[in-house]
Amino acid sequence: MSHTAHIPSHRKPRRSASKMALRAGVAGGVLSTLAVAGAAGTATAAEPVTETVELPTLTADLSAQIAQSADATAQAADSYEARAQQDAAATKAAKQAAKDQVEAAKKAEAKKKAAAKAEAEREAAAKRAARDAERTQLSTQSAPSGGGSATTASNSSNSSDSSNVSTPSSGSVAGVISFLKAQVGDAYVMGGTGPNSWDCSGLVQAAFKQAGVDLPRTSQAQSTAGTPVSLSNLQVGDIVYWGGAGSAYHVGVYIGGGQYLDAANPSKGVVIQDLSGYPASGAVRVL
Structure with missing residues (x-):
């Protein structure tokens, strides 16, 4: 026995070829699995997502209701327009009536003033005639007679x-x-x-x-x-x-x-x- 036989050796034991081959095989399998999964994910992400929405089909009843609603709206618009025209005509007629009334009042007042003026002129003329006759009479009666008066x-x-x-x-x-x-x-x-x-x-x-x-x-x-x-x-x-x-x-x-x-x-x-x-x-x- 060698004199160093009792000292434990620090060398790692050599791995056998079979174990190394196994480990290499496991690692390759894992890598292959990851590659396949990545490829699948990429392919999935590349495909567009589509969804089909089905629109309701217009039935004959729904079409009739829509048409009826449109007719009702048109009739309401015509009614409003007719009413607006009637209101405008009524307003115009009222304004014209008020204007005619004012004109009639002015004419009546002018006629009244003319009649009053004519009456005043007749009275003034009568008074002037009376005063003229009175003055003539006074002048005749006051004329100096015979030996007329001096100052x-x-x-x-x-x-x-x-x-x-x-x-x-x-x-x-x-x-x-x-x-x-x-x-x-x-x-x-x-x-x-x-x-x-x-x-x-x-x-x-x-x-x-x-x-x-x-x-x-x-x-x-x-x-x-x-x-x-x-x-x-x-x-x-x-x-x-x-x-x-x-x-x-x-x-x-x-x-x-x-x-x-x-x-x-x-x-x-x-x-x-x-x-x-x-x-x-x-x-x-x-x-």
Whole structure:
């Protein structure tokens, strides 16, 4: 026995050829199996997945229902359109009726105004005719007679001259003249408005108030208060003034026969005078 026989050997035992062949065979089988599985997986992944869905087949009843629904929809649309047209026609008719009513009201109002205007013109014409006749009568009655009166110089002579002018009995102009005559002999006071003292415009204003005419207070305003008339066409009741129209400094009232009545000045008071002795600058007519 060798002296090293008791020491275990560290060499690995040799494998036998049969075992190695077995292991190689097992490994080759495993690899073959993996290859086959991989090929199969690849082939499976390459194939597209398809699925067939069967659609329902339209039956005769379903087709009829669809057609009926379409007809109903068309009829509803026609109905809505017809109703819309009717509504539009009704709205238009209502607007036209309202317009016609407004036009009829305007025509009726215009006709009413025309009738009222015509009536007012007839009344005005009748009043003018009455005033003209009254003025003619007053002028005839107040014409100076025989020894005609000259310009009065005192209140006493004024009273005698006023007897030559008859007192009118009625009418707006007559009321003005009657009032003026009743004041003859009253005192003149600057700013006086009656009942016993006057200035020129205060007397004229009060006289015309008897006829329902509201005149301005001053002689300047009274000189433009009516329709301008020429001195050659004076009528009883016309306002005569001295100075320019709108800037007159004195006024009186024409009473016919070439005479006028006024609140002259502090020395004369309210008197009747002849225009020939103190010609007026202009005249206006308010009645």
